[in-house]
Amino acid sequence: MQGPIERLQLFVGLGCRRGCPASTLNDLLRQTFQAHALPLDALAGLASIALKHDEPGLHALARQLGVPLLFFPLEQLAPFEPRLSHRSAASFKHTGCHGVAESAALALAEHHAAGSAKLLLPRTLSADASLAVAWAPPFGG
Template sequence: MSENRAAPTLVVGLGCQRGCPASTLRALLDQALEAHHIQLQAIKALASIDLKRDEPGLIELAAQLGLPMTYFSSEQLAGYHPQLSHHSEIAFERTGCYGVAESAALALAEQLAQAPARLLICRQKYAQATFALACAA
């Protein structure tokens, strides 16, 4: 067995409006994973933008799931602009990057796997939140 292929690194990126409850984020997460037949246990970590570092819903969701949450600056996320499926002018005006969920998922998947990442689930929007799933081998 010369080739030992590790499971791909799956990372969830989340964006949300201020005050978005953890229950909304969880509903979006569960819905997207179920639609794509991905087990919650396969998710390694959560990511968002550093502007949301003190967002109670994100903190609560990470605690509920027992997953680490990593935050990136808009400068760190801006480099993922070419890989995004959706470019939000509103997100750019508010955060300095065109898509928080997709960019954050890509950034963390690459950081954890030390390999290029791609979007497995493009941006999903639900109520006050956005979700994306990135994967790196």
């Protein structure tokens, strides 16, 4: 018999406009977690598309929160398309991915977990960024 999950781990995918500051990303993350009563200490990592690897705001946010930041190439995000809650034509035009935040959250959760990831929160939008939260069963869970 399995015991309860000892520690909830949440994985956040982020998309953003070029030059989006860490403060904007941090506000979106904190407001989203607060609005859905998610514990910030359950945040296990951040992810985005490889095209954003040079975005200072993403790196600064990860440092501020003390969590790892991973970037996934389009080829690793594309298989998640059927599981997205929304397909953005604008995102596809700019990145080749129909949903950066949701795809990155799912990819990160499956990278760190034992099973199929699920979107806990579909994309949340601000003027300059998008965020999604995923969860997956932990290894050994």
